[in-house]
Amino acid sequence: MTATPGFGNNLVYLSALIQRRFTQVCADHDLTNAQAQLLCLVKDRPHGMSELGRLLGLAKPGMTGLVDRTERRGLVQRGSSEHDRRACTVSSTPLGKRIGDALYADVAARLPDIADHLPPADRQLLEELVAAVIATTSGPCRADDLPER
Amino acid sequence: MTATPGFGNNLVYLSALIQRRFTQVCADHDLTNAQAQLLCLVKDRPHGMSELGRLLGLAKPGMTGLVDRTERRGLVQRGSSEHDRRACTVSSTPLGKRIGDALYADVAARLPDIADHLPPADRQLLEELVAAVIATTSGPCRADDLPER
DNA sequence: TATTGTTATACTCTATAACTATA
DNA sequence: TATAGTTATAGAGTATAACAATA
Numbered sequence A, B: 001m002t003a004t005p006g007f008g009n010n011l012v013y014l015s016a017l018i019q020r021r022f023t024q025v026c027a028d029h030d031l032t033n034a035q036a037q038l039l040c041l042v043k044d045r046p047h048g049m050s051e052l053g054r055l056l057g058l059a060k061p062g063m064t065g066l067v068d069r070t071e072r073r074g075l076v077q078r079g080s081s082e083h084d085r086r087a088c089t090v091s092s093t094p095l096g097k098r099i100g101d102a103l104y105a106d107v108a109a110r111l112p113d114i115a116d117h118l119p120p121a122d123r124q125l126l127e128e129l130v131a132a133v134i135a136t137t138s139g140p141c142r143a144d145d146l147p148e149r
Numbered sequence C: 001t002a003t004t005g006t007t008a009t010a011c012t013c014t015a016t017a018a019c020t021a022t023a
Numbered sequence D: 001t002a003t004a005g006t007t008a009t010a011g012a013g014t015a016t017a018a019c020a021a022t023a
Helices: A005-029 A033-040 A047-058 A060-072 A093-116 A119-136 B007-028 B033-043 B049-056 B059-074 B094-113 B122-138
Strands: A076-079 A088-092 B076-081 B087-093
Touching: A005 A033, A005 A093, A005 B007, A005 B033, A005 B094, A005 B122, A033 A047, A033 A060, A033 A076, A033 A088, A033 A093, A033 B007, A047 A060, A047 A088, A060 A076, A088 A093, A093 A119, A093 B007, A119 B007, A119 B122, B007 B033, B007 B094, B007 B122, B033 B049, B033 B076, B033 B087, B033 B094, B049 B059, B049 B087, B059 B076, B087 B094, B094 B122
Parallel strands: none
Antiparallel strands: A076 A088, B076 B087
């Protein structure tokens, strides 16, 4: 039971606000949301395709397409795995690393805008609570892995 | 300046969590995210196309396509405006109203899951802060309307 | 046999440009 | 001329099914 009426729907609304702001920041770096999130994941170290699919909530064909498009733009590259010749890793190119770092910094600078109208104390609380929700929630995963109703 | 390091990127991460949970709830009602949001807007009263585009952050051709697809499924219908023969209104069909109401209730019931791991007092605070952010933020709008960097 | 990733296919979503009809 | 909405076109994202190569 939730005390605040409409909390669930408020979350969806809040998510739309964040998403729209994020899309705008991505566009300023000439990135789509999906390519931006991929880049942020691989900019510091390579990841396997399956791992990325799990983190991004994408099935295998979705990952293939996303990496295809991002690789075509010269931002990431596929490499072969050490121990499994079926697998491949995705890492950032120098250009991708630069753009990924710039995007990450810009997100940190501009996304907090959405809480600008809160009093400082409330905003501080919100920052802590958001961090707590993220910390206590198992990371993004396939929709299939989330609990049923 | 933000006190909590990574607040901006935490917001993007939180948004992804919410979005994924919402997509799952929509899918259980056989709706896409965009169709679900359209339905929730028109289920109680008709809206004009331009107004919907502004609320959903969609340009005119995007609205035409979304309403086309949703109308094809029998969930909404176009009507003609009283005073302007260029304009049209979008309202829900009885089926669309039923599905929209059910979706809305299900979102209210299931989205709060993401805060389940918070202590009750923190969760209550989060509910209030989310409501405050939404209340103080001008509603969803075209990305063009958001402040530049 | 099971798993990794790709290909094929289809549909939704979103953007821009050009257009029609009305104001 | 300006506005409401549509059509045309294109690319991105996401899903399922079938497949190839490797484990």
